Amino acid sequence: MLPAPFEYHAAKSMDEALGLLDTLGEDAKILAGGQSLIPLLKLRFASPAHLVDINGIKELDFIEEGDGTLRIGPLFRHKAAERSSLLASRYHVMADAAPQIADPIIRNRGTIAGSVAHADPSGDWGTVLLALDAELVLRSKSGSRTVKARDFFSGPFSTVLEPTEVLSEIRIPAARPQTGGAYLKLERKVGDFATVAVAVHLQMDGGKVGSAGIGLTAVGPQNIKAEQAEAALRGARLDDATIKEAAALAADAAEPKADHRGSVEYKRNVVRVFTERGLKRAYERARGGG
């Protein structure tokens, strides 16, 4: 099985990659880990005339925390996220999600940015970034713009990225003390995409919720941010009644479709149960526990 013929460009710098995209426009695609793009090319769902490989631009592989922001580069791979002690200590929702993406071999290669740009409604990282209230920096030859994760996705496998733009950086508000998160994923077997998954990120403020982020995977045309559930949590004490209410609101925000993985009712109920469990786990972690 071979992709349709394309011309291959190994970009040596971001400027070179942006220049190529600027000239080639819709005829070109960025190649990052290739773990989603190459299957699409082989199935001929996409047949760009040019691939712009960014793997040779080593400085795009970074994770840095400073000035109130965690910044992640386009070549930061799933495996690096899985092994990151920074993420394990303070960005629990990311640390939880990383080892649940695909299988270990694919994780050696695939990137967080590529996953987000691919915008699979069953992909995990978009949901995580929605819960974390991340911003995405989109760069082109003529400049750059920053969009909120919630404004980035525009449907199944579609985003606001222009053909001339590269997702050049993911920006996440730095975790402050009293932060906790969790990612719960239901899959049929190791390496499978989610039947349902829920991302939770909590910032406690004394005994109350300062802010809460809740994202849902595989229950709609794109990764969903459960904003009503988030609003119900803000400023509240995290007692059982509040958790139940937020979980019910998250379940309402889901728009699942019935398929071989489960019925609509089943998936909605998993969203409810996972939101409850995720909030409890995140709260525990925000208080310094497991």
Next chain:
Amino acid sequence: MPIADRVAVRLRVNGEEVAVMVPPYKTLLEVLREDLGLTGTKHGCELGECSTCGVLVDGRPYLSCLAMPLDLEGREITTVEGMADGSEPDPLQVAFAELGAAQCGYCTPAMLLTARALLDHDPHPTRDAIKEALSGVLCRCTGYLKIFEAVELAASRGRRHG
């Protein structure tokens, strides 16, 4: 659609420098099998699902069906043909043969290489670590148990030269 010309690719495979002229849209899997004659690497799904095409790149498992050769210039690629040291098989190969951890053998090259990467990084892995490391490589014959046991046997014997 342009008719892509063949391009020169220089790879380091099993310790040897090789140069081939290939169309740029061929994945490493086809280049290994068709251009370099290294048919130990198997093609299964060709879409990332089964991992029978697994090889090592700088010691880490990669799916050759989803890797572009031009991206791997200068990297060290190891296929199952490169596991033995001359006529002396890798301890994993010996253990797989002794315990019958290969039946049809289709998954075996990728199992061996993935297990090699694991043992190089963690010489005495737990059963859970073995299961996790091999979890992407599908085997339709063995039920996995003999494979796990063979990895454990090889681990207990240590490295070839060690």
